[in-house]
Amino acid sequence: MVDLTSLQGKLGQEVVTLQELDATDRRILAALDEDPRVPIMVLAQKLHLARGTVQSRLERMTAAGALRPNSSRVLPSALGRGVAAAVSAELDQSHLNEAIAALRNIPEVLECHAPAGDTDLIIRVVAKSPDDLYRVSEEIRLCPGIVRTSTSMFLREVIPYRTTGLLAE
Numbered sequence: 223m224v225d226l227t228s229l230q231g232k233l234g235q236e237v238v239t240l241q242e243l244d245a246t247d248r249r250i251l252a253a254l255d256e257d258p259r260v261p262i263m264v265l266a267q268k269l270h271l272a273r274g275t276v277q278s279r280l281e282r283m284t285a286a287g288a289l290r291p292n293s294s295r296v297l298p299s300a301l302g303r304g305v306a307a308a309v310s311a312e313l314d315q316s317h318l319n320e321a322i323a324a325l326r327n328i329p330e331v332l333e334c335h336a337p338a339g340d341t342d343l344i345i346r347v348v349a350k351s352p353d354d355l356y357r358v359s360e361e362i363r364l365c366p367g368i369v370r371t372s373t374s375m376f377l378r379e380v381i382p383y384r385t386t387g388l389l390a391e
Contacts, residue, residue, distance in 0.1 A: 243288075246271065247279055252389045258295060303330065303348035305355050306376040309362050313342040317367025324365035330358045 243251070249269055253260065262280070266273040283289050298306065313321055325331050325345060332346045345362060349355035352375070359373045 243283075246275070247283065248389050250276060250279055251283075252386070255386050255389060258292075298332070298348040302350055305349040305351060306379075307347050307349070307355055307359075308374050308376070309345040309347055309359055310341040310372045310374075311343040311345060311362065311368050312370040314367045314369055315342075321365050321367035324367075325362065328358065328361055328365075331362070 250265065250271075253265055253269060260268070262276050263273055266276040269276070280289070298304070311321075321343075322334070325334055325343075328347075330347045330349055332348060334343055334345045336342065337344055347355070347358050347362070349358050355373065355375060359371060362368065363371045
């Protein structure tokens with residue numbers, strides 16, 4: 223199994239947490255969650271804040287990794303990738319970095335997590351069809367360091383990605 227502490231350090235993922243966000247940050251994020259395309263000037267006016275305040279706080283949160291990239295707003299189905307799945311992977315630990323580097327080069331890999339438990343990596347993928355999902359799964363299985371995979375296709379999304387409730391806490 224993957225050592226989560228060393229993996230996080232190797233991947234360089236340090237994120238601002240909600241405990242570090244003040245009420246103004248939360249107001250900005252809640253307004254962006256409501257309308258992600260709102261211009262900064264309009265956002266500042268809506269929240270009765272100075273444009274510079276909104277700009278600097280968004281830049282700080284972006285630099286800290288607290289905001290997802292804008293590309294995450296694009297639905298894979300809009301790009302012809304309507305089939306979604308989770309691929310569980312078991313790794314040879316001596317090839318962890320090589321496996322992650324190879325996974326980054328597969329466009330259909332949307333995200334990859336190192337969970338606690340028997341599985342080393344859970345990889346969220348998309349594909350054009352079930353046959354294409356087989357191809358993507360095989361591409362993952364052939365990555366250096368991956369010993370075994372198991373693929374579970376999602377039939378439908380019942381709760382989409384969301385953070386709105388967390389911002390209200």
